Amino acid sequence: MNCKEIQNELSAYLDGELDPAMEEGIESHLAACIVCHREADNYKQMDDDFRRNLPPVDPSPAVLVRSLERISHRAAPGVRNLWRAGWAVIGAAAITILLMFGAHQWREYHEEQAILQRIDSYSARVPIRNVFSLSRYDNKSRDPFDYRSNLAGRSPFQIVTYKGGPTAASQRGE
Amino acid sequence: MGGVTSGAAVKQAPEAPPIESSLGALARRAAHDEQAFRELYDRMKRPLYTFIYRMVGHMGEAEELFQDTLLKIHRNLGRLDDRDSFLAWCYSIARNTAISHLRRRKAITESIDDRPELEAPPNSHEETEVQLDLRKILMQIPPRYRSLFILGVLEQREYQEISRMTGKSLASVKIDIHRARQMVRERWERLRKGGKL
Numbered sequence: 001m002n003c004k005e006i007q008n009e010l011s012a013y014l015d016g017e018l019d020p021a022m023e024e025g026i027e028s029h030l031a032a033c034i035v036c037h038r039e040a041d042n043y044k045q046m047d048d049d050f051r052r053n054l055p056p057v058d059p060s061p062a063v064l065v066r067s068l069e070r071i072s073h074r075a076a077p078g079v080r081n082l083w084r085a086g087w088a089v090i091g092a093a094a095i096t097i098l099l100m101f102g103a104h105q106w107r108e109y110h111e112e113q114a115i116l117q118r119i120d121s122y123s124a125r126v127p128i129r130n131v132f133s134l135s136r137y138d139n140k141s142r143d144p145f146d147y148r149s150n151l152a153g154r155s156p157f158q159i160v161t162y163k164g165g166p167t168a169a170s171q172r173g174e
Numbered sequence: 175m176g177g178v179t180s181g182a183a184v185k186q187a188p189e190a191p192p193i194e195s196s197l198g199a200l201a202r203r204a205a206h207d208e209q210a211f212r213e214l215y216d217r218m219k220r221p222l223y224t225f226i227y228r229m230v231g232h233m234g235e236a237e238e239l240f241q242d243t244l245l246k247i248h249r250n251l252g253r254l255d256d257r258d259s260f261l262a263w264c265y266s267i268a269r270n271t272a273i274s275h276l277r278r279r280k281a282i283t284e285s286i287d288d289r290p291e292l293e294a295p296p297n298s299h300e301e302t303e304v305q306l307d308l309r310k311i312l313m314q315i316p317p318r319y320r321s322l323f324i325l326g327v328l329e330q331r332e333y334q335e336i337s338r339m340t341g342k343s344l345a346s347v348k349i350d351i352h353r354a355r356q357m358v359r360e361r362w363e364r365l366r367k368g369g370k371l
Contacts, residue, residue, distance in 0.1 A: 011352035015326060017333045043355060046362050047327050053305045054312075054328060056224040063223075063237050064215055067244045068208065 001025060006036050014043055198260050205251035215244070221261075221329070222268050228324045229272040230279075231313045239275055243268045262338040269321050269339065276317045311361045319354035326351040327358075 001009075006029050012018050013026050030037045197217065203210035222243060227236040246267050254263065312320055325336045326347075333347045340347065364370075 008352065011355050012333075012348050015330070015333065015351070017348065042363075043359065046355075046359050049304075049362070050308055050328055050358075051330075053302070053308050054228065056220050057227055058220055059223040059237055059240055063219075063240060064212070067215070067241045068211070070241060070245055071211070071248050 001029065003029075003033060003036050006030075006033070007039055010036075010040050010043055014040065014047065198254065201251055201254055201260050205248065211248065218261075218264060222264060225265065225321075225324060225329070226268055226272050228309075228312060228328065229269075229317065229321060230275065231309055235275065235279075239268075239271050243271050246271065259335070259338055262335060265325070265339040266341065273317045273321070307365055308362075311358055311365065314361060315354060315357045319350060319357055322347065322351050323354040323358055327355065 006026055009018065009022065009026060013023060018026065030040055197214070200210055200214050200217075204214045219240075223236065223240045226239050226243065227233065230236050230239065243264070247264055250267075254260065312323070315323065322336065322340070325331050325339065326333070331339075333344055333351070336342075336351075337344050337347045342350070
């Protein structure tokens, strides 16, 4: 091994982490090479300097008391479970409301789409005046401009009359 | 030229007390038994607190982080595997807690210059200038290298154990400890020659 390779292994050598053969190789190199020997010596001095001057320390006695307080506070199951249950109920209610609202919107949209589709297909086949004449049978609605309230329970023939056609009043000649 | 070679490869006794297998049983009892937790605390406080203090260099922060570490250890005692090394497991929690804290601190001090001053440990009478300088050197190297320097050089733990603590491969531990030593030595030599840190 050359000096560079030896110096790359010095750290593990100083920590006693090399296999015996490698360790022996390094020791014989260090015995012969002043540069690598000085390098190893330097590392060793530094390690000793740090170990000597930065001794282990203990925490203050209050740390145990505070830690036990935190642990016992955290471990109080009654309060914690109550909070958890409360949040679970709120979460479930919020999800249910969202789902119901979504389902309602979806249903309304598809109902309107189906009705409009039927109107379109009928309008393509029947002269518009015939469509208007069918509105005479509409005896339920008194307000033909109230489109939404008139959608429910009507045939598409009746609804068409409200989309730009004559009003019930004009049909009666008023 | 025998000064280095004679004792270099002999692993000295680590400064932390050896943690025998009975500690695992004690740890499991400590999940529900306060007395067992106190006993566990007495045996773990010095190595864990020293490690955290060396990582952050500030007494108040070290005590807070030590408490956080204890809380995390207590919370997860039930999940402790028989095969796990309890000490390695505790150290990995302490290391992650300290590194996360240092990341947060760095983000804050980059925006406002309020880096905490290095503090002397509570049980030291007076910190010498040399001690302060050495701790400054430690604080100047990146946290992940700092943790490896502390574990490998200061605590003299085996690379295999460090590998379990850090989740790194053995080869990676070996390379990184060498790199950490180089970083520290660069500053240490500058200091010895009368330069500034």
